Amino acid sequence: xxxxxxxxxxxxxxxxxxxxxxAMIPMYLTEVEKHGWMTQQEFxxxxxxxxxxxxxxxxxxxxxxxxxxxxxAGATVATFALALPSVLAILALTxxxxxxxxxxxxxxxxxxxxxxxxxxxxxxxxxxxxxxxxLSLQESEWSAVAxxxxxxxxxxxxxxxxxxxxxxxxxxxxxxxxxxx
Amino acid sequence: xxxxxxxxxxxxxAVTFGGGYAMxxxxxxxxxxxxxxxxxxxxxxxxxxxxxxxxxxxxNAATFVGRxxxxxxxxxxxxxxxxLPPLLIVGTLASYLPQFFGQEWxxxxxxxxxxxxxxxxxxxxxxxxxxxxTSKLGRALFLLALAILIFTPIHPLLMIVLGxxxxxxxxxxxIIGNKAEA
Numbered sequence: 001x002x003x004x005x006x007x008x009x010x011x012x013x014x015x016x017x018x019x020x021x022x023a024m025i026p027m028y029l030t031e032v033e034k035h036g037w038m039t040q041q042e043f044x045x046x047x048x049x050x051x052x053x054x055x056x057x058x059x060x061x062x063x064x065x066x067x068x069x070x071x072x073a074g075a076t077v078a079t080f081a082l083a084l085p086s087v088l089a090i091l092a093l094t095x096x097x098x099x100x101x102x103x104x105x106x107x108x109x110x111x112x113x114x115x116x117x118x119x120x121x122x123x124x125x126x127x128x129x130x131x132x133x134x135l136s137l138q139e140s141e142w143s144a145v146a147x148x149x150x151x152x153x154x155x156x157x158x159x160x161x162x163x164x165x166x167x168x169x170x171x172x173x174x175x176x177x178x179x180x181x
Numbered sequence: 182x183x184x185x186x187x188x189x190x191x192x193x194x195a196v197t198f199g200g201g202y203a204m205x206x207x208x209x210x211x212x213x214x215x216x217x218x219x220x221x222x223x224x225x226x227x228x229x230x231x232x233x234x235x236x237x238x239x240x241n242a243a244t245f246v247g248r249x250x251x252x253x254x255x256x257x258x259x260x261x262x263x264x265l266p267p268l269l270i271v272g273t274l275a276s277y278l279p280q281f282f283g284q285e286w287x288x289x290x291x292x293x294x295x296x297x298x299x300x301x302x303x304x305x306x307x308x309x310x311x312x313x314x315t316s317k318l319g320r321a322l323f324l325l326a327l328a329i330l331i332f333t334p335i336h337p338l339l340m341i342v343l344g345x346x347x348x349x350x351x352x353x354x355x356i357i358g359n360k361a362e363a
Binding site for chain 2: 053136172173
């Protein structure tokens with residue numbers, strides 16, 4: 001029964017993967033090949049597509065694989081099975097955290113993980129920027145310069161025009177990319 | 182309130198590309214600046230919690246915020262709302278999307294978007310650092326963590342565990358007190 005297989009496979013992926021989308025790829029690949037839902041090559045195309053369609057990468061990958069295996073119903077089963085462990089884990093954790101709200105050990109723990117999380121966010125921005133820059137440099141130096149200008153312009157817009165929606169800035173950057181790169 | 186949660190997370194699910202960290206900038210804008218459901222500091226805590234709990238950061242954040250704002254129903258509504266747009270788009274269009282995304286003009290548009298996302302993350306990160314990590318010790322730990330991330334192949338999950346252990350060790354040594362000076 002393909003729906004049961006999809007549910008179990010994606011619940012397992014959701015349960016055992018930490019750190020979001022791209023960190024999940026090896027687990028996806030194992031499940032997809034085991035069940036014969038698609039080839040490795042097809043799956044790699046899906047990974048690229050998942051970064052282009054809206055929504056979290058992991059959810060997109062689940063929808064693509066589920067849809068390939070059993071149409072829209074398959075996509076629905078895979079997506080909800082993937083999301084379920086996240087939801088349950090957060091609900092369990094928040095009730096525990098609520099109970100130990102003013103515990104000094106908990107506060108100390110959070111003091112430490114906040115600095116670490118902050119570093120991860122900076123690092124993620126750096127990875128996207130350097131990755132895209134490397135891709136631009138393969139195409140032309142001009143495209144890399146234009147990219148740096150886009151970064152500077154978007155940063156300045158967020159600083160000096162805080163009312164402008166970040167989504168609008170992304171859309172404008174897409175048009176700039178389309179015309180300039 | 183449930184409707185507001187639904188529409189906010191549905192919107193976030195529909196307009197974010199690239200997942201987790203790319204989403205941080207939009208979460209900061211929507212949840213902290215616009216709706217004021219969370220402080221910068223709390224958003225940072227959620228990011229860290231999302232790293233050490235299974236599943237995707239975006240769904241973790243939706244569940245956490247929904248729970249905070251409107252209890253268990255809020256958590257369920259927010260989590261469903263954030264996965265619905267990608268499910269509807271990909272689930273119905275999966276077989277047509279590969280041809281569509283092979284086009285070169287689209288590749289160029291995506292390059293532009295990726296640069297914009299990098300800048301948005303940088304901006305959100307600086308603003309969260311200024312508001313969420315205010316002590317000298319916290320900022321020193323941040324710089325140390327960033328250096329470790331850049332120069333070693335450490336796993337993000339391990340980085341968070343390391344940060345938490347450092348906090349607990351500092352408390353055990355009496356360096357940070359009851360009210361951890363965030």
